[in-house]
Structures are given as C-alpha cells and as structure tokens.
Amino acid sequence: MLIDFIINFCILFTFAILTYIPFQNRLNIYIPSSKYNPFILGILSGLTGCLLMLTSINISDFVIMDGRMAVIALSGVLGGPFATIIxxxxxxxxxxxxxxxxxxxxxxxSSTIIVGLVIGILSLKKTMTFQNVPYFFGYSIVHTSLIIGFLGNWTFETWMAVISFILYSIVSFSIIFIVLNQLSNLFEKIRHIEEMSVTxxxxxxxxxxxFQEYVQNLLEKNKVFSLLILDIDYFKKVNDTYGHPVGDEVLKELALRIKDASNPYGGIVSRNGGEEFSVLLPNTSEENSLESADLIRQAIEKNVFQISSGEKLDITISGGISTFPQDAVTTHELYKLADEALYLAKTSGRNKVVHINQSN
Incomplete structure (x- = not known):
C-alpha cells in the first residue's frame, strides 16, 4: 500500500510542477495564446485526475483514495473557474x-462534478490564489467526506475510510501547496530582479x-522610426539651488510627463543617464517626429513643477532627433546624430527640438 501512496503522490506532484511553470509563464516558455489556458489546464487536470484514480488506493469496497481533489483545487489557481469546472x-x-x-x-x-462546479462558481466571485485555495480545498474535502460517510452508512469501517481520505488529501495537498508557493515566491523575486536590471x-x-534592446528590435523590423533625445535645460542650476533631492523630484515628475505625452505616438521612453531621456517613435518619419517631439516639449513647458517645499519651478527641455533609415542604420550612429542635434538645440537657444537634417 505504501508503494501505491508514493506512486499516486508522484503523479500529483508531477502534474503540479509541469502545469505550474509553463502556464504561469514563469520561465518565459512560449504558450500560443493565454485565452486557451483555462481549457487546456482543465483538460490536463481532468486527465491527471483520471490517472490518479487508475493508481488509487482501495480503502473499502466503495471508497478509493487519491489526489484528485487537490488537482481540482490547483487547477482553479492555475487556470481559473473554467479549468476547475472542466x-x-x-x-x-x-x-x-x-x-x-x-x-x-x-x-x-456526481459529487466530484458538483465539487468542480461549486468551486468554479465561487471562484468567479473570489479569484482563487495561493492565499485562499486552502479554503476551496477544505470545502472539497468536507463535501467528499460526507459523501463517503453517506455511502458507508457511517460504520466503523466508513469512519476509518473517511479519516484515511482526509489525512492523505491534506498531507498530499499541503506538500504540493508549500512547494508551489515557494516556487511562486522564487519566480516573483527573479521577475523583480529581471525588472530591476532593465529599469x-x-x-x-x-x-x-x-533602450538598446528596443532600438535593436526596431532596426530588425527595418521600418522607419525616429529617435528623440531630451535633456533638461539648466538642470545643474536646479541641483545647485535646491539640492539633489529636489533634482530627483524633478526627474521623477519629468519622466511621468514625458511618458504621458509620448503615449499617443506609441513612444518608448527611457532614461539614458543623468538628466538625459530618450523617446523612440516607431513608424515616425522626420516630419512627423518633429511635430510629435515639439508637442512633448510643450507639455513640459506649459505646466510648472511644484516641489516638496511648495515652490514652483519652470522647467523646459531641449531635444535632438535622428531618423532610421534615412540618417543612419545602427544604434550608435542614430544616437550620435540625435545627440548632435540636441547640442544644436542647446546652443541655439534651448527649449526647442532640432532634427539632425536641419543642421544641413
């Protein structure tokens, strides 16, 4: 019987790991479309439950013991209500x-179908997570235990079957729950580290x-796009007068404003260092890039910056633009030309945007 327990649990454990990692996209494994995940997970969970029953442990003439209830509950966490119902x-x-x-x-x-339906309906109102799945699983155990007791007329043998079922279900689910919860925390930390490395x-x-990755992707698409480099005018004066903490306030607020102003054009905004920002404008020619960039510049100029001391600062920016492929075809050259255009904007009065071709 011990071997039967081990085999049944190993099937349950394998199911949990092999469905959790790809369908939660924790390792960037490619899934064609996430909209099919609930149905795929529901079917996989159902087939796993069938396999668990084929390797189940007979504990009475009418009771078999396996990890199918854990599978139903976990399918709800991984695939949502429809996965549980399926x-x-x-x-x-x-x-x-x-x-x-x-x-x-x-x-x-019929009892198992009802368990899946009830959990599915309840999770429509309260999304299943690792935090609340023990409650859904607890319901399935209570429900199934009552059915076992009813079928066995609550004899001593039935009570033993119910206790065995409860113990095995709780132990197997708890182990799987702890492992998946730890994996979830681990992958969340990895995701956070990855995010920090590019943010x-x-x-x-x-x-x-x-920024370099985005430029490379745009170059590989071989479609026109423009690179806008922005720099805060007289930012050193802000730092010298109000201190670097206020300077940081200005940078954070400026980042939000550039991002908001760039959204209508599909702009990809980056901070390239210090007070220098860049905006990649996909599918944007020289003429359109100047128009878009000047609207971004105006969005900064027209609204004062209020700092923590209560004072209001007038902040302006200057910008330089280069366009692929007419001006350059490499990241380095595009950036160099946009930086040259930025220099022209700075030396010709600031608070303006210049395209590199305007210098010719």
Whole structure:
C-alpha cells in the first residue's frame, strides 16, 4: 500500500510542477495564446485526475483514495473557474464509469462534478490564489467526506475510510501547496530582479540597457522610426539651488510627463543617464517626429513643477532627433546624430527640438 501512496503522490506532484511553470509563464516558455489556458489546464487536470484514480488506493469496497481533489483545487489557481469546472466534470464522469455503473459510482461521480462546479462558481466571485485555495480545498474535502460517510452508512469501517481520505488529501495537498508557493515566491523575486536590471531605479522608466534592446528590435523590423533625445535645460542650476533631492523630484515628475505625452505616438521612453531621456517613435518619419517631439516639449513647458517645499519651478527641455533609415542604420550612429542635434538645440537657444537634417 505504501508503494501505491508514493506512486499516486508522484503523479500529483508531477502534474503540479509541469502545469505550474509553463502556464504561469514563469520561465518565459512560449504558450500560443493565454485565452486557451483555462481549457487546456482543465483538460490536463481532468486527465491527471483520471490517472490518479487508475493508481488509487482501495480503502473499502466503495471508497478509493487519491489526489484528485487537490488537482481540482490547483487547477482553479492555475487556470481559473473554467479549468476547475472542466477538470471536475472529466474526473466525475470517469469515476462514474470507472468500475462499471452502480449507485455508489453515480453518487461519487456526481459529487466530484458538483465539487468542480461549486468551486468554479465561487471562484468567479473570489479569484482563487495561493492565499485562499486552502479554503476551496477544505470545502472539497468536507463535501467528499460526507459523501463517503453517506455511502458507508457511517460504520466503523466508513469512519476509518473517511479519516484515511482526509489525512492523505491534506498531507498530499499541503506538500504540493508549500512547494508551489515557494516556487511562486522564487519566480516573483527573479521577475523583480529581471525588472530591476532593465529599469531605471529613480524614474521607473527603461534604462539604457533596455533602450538598446528596443532600438535593436526596431532596426530588425527595418521600418522607419525616429529617435528623440531630451535633456533638461539648466538642470545643474536646479541641483545647485535646491539640492539633489529636489533634482530627483524633478526627474521623477519629468519622466511621468514625458511618458504621458509620448503615449499617443506609441513612444518608448527611457532614461539614458543623468538628466538625459530618450523617446523612440516607431513608424515616425522626420516630419512627423518633429511635430510629435515639439508637442512633448510643450507639455513640459506649459505646466510648472511644484516641489516638496511648495515652490514652483519652470522647467523646459531641449531635444535632438535622428531618423532610421534615412540618417543612419545602427544604434550608435542614430544616437550620435540625435545627440548632435540636441547640442544644436542647446546652443541655439534651448527649449526647442532640432532634427539632425536641419543642421544641413
């Protein structure tokens, strides 16, 4: 019997790991479309439940013990309400005909379907998570225990079957729950580290590394786009007068404003260092880039910056633009040309945007 317990648990454990990692996209494994996940997970969970029943442990003439209730509950966490309903239905129908049609199999199979339906309906109102799944699982255990007791007329043998069922279900579910919960925390930390590696810590924008990736992706598409480099006018004066903490306030607020102003054009905003920002404008020619960039500049100029001391600052920016492929075809050259255009904007009065071709 011990071997049967181990085999049954190993199937349950394998199911949990192999469905959790890809369908939660924790390791960037490609899934064609997430909209099919609930149905795929529901079917996989149902088939796993059937396999668990085929390797179940007989503890009485009418009771088999396996990890199917854990599968139904976990399918709800991973795939949502529909996954729970689908898995419960498949497992229930299989239980109905597993040992041939009988009253006890009809009741047991129908009970499993009901468990899946009830959990699915409840999770429509309260999304299943690792935090609340023990409550849903607890319901399934209570429900199934009552059915086992009813079928066995609550004899001593029935009580032993119920206790065995409860102990095995709780132990197996608890182990799976702890492992998946730890994996969830681990992958969340990995995701956070990955996010930090491509995010500017102060503004939350893309950092220079992510900027390089975006430029490379646009170059590979071989479609026109423009690169806008922005720099705060007289930012050193802000730092010298009010201190670097206020300077940081200005940078954070400026980042939000540039991002909001760039959204209508599909702009990809990054902080490339210090007070220098960049905006990638996909599918934007030279003429359109100047128009878009000047609207971004105006959005900064027209609204004063209120700092923590209560004072209001007039902040302006200057910008330089280069366009692919007419001006350059590499990241380095595009950036160099946009930086040259920025220099022209600075030296010709500031608070303006210049395209590199305007210098010719």
């Amino acid at each position: 898995s419960g239905t498949i497992i229930g129908l299989f239980r109905l005909f597993m040992y041939g049609y009988s009253t006890s199999s009809l009741i047991a199979g 500017d810590h102060l503004t939350g924008l893309n950092n220079n590394r992510k």
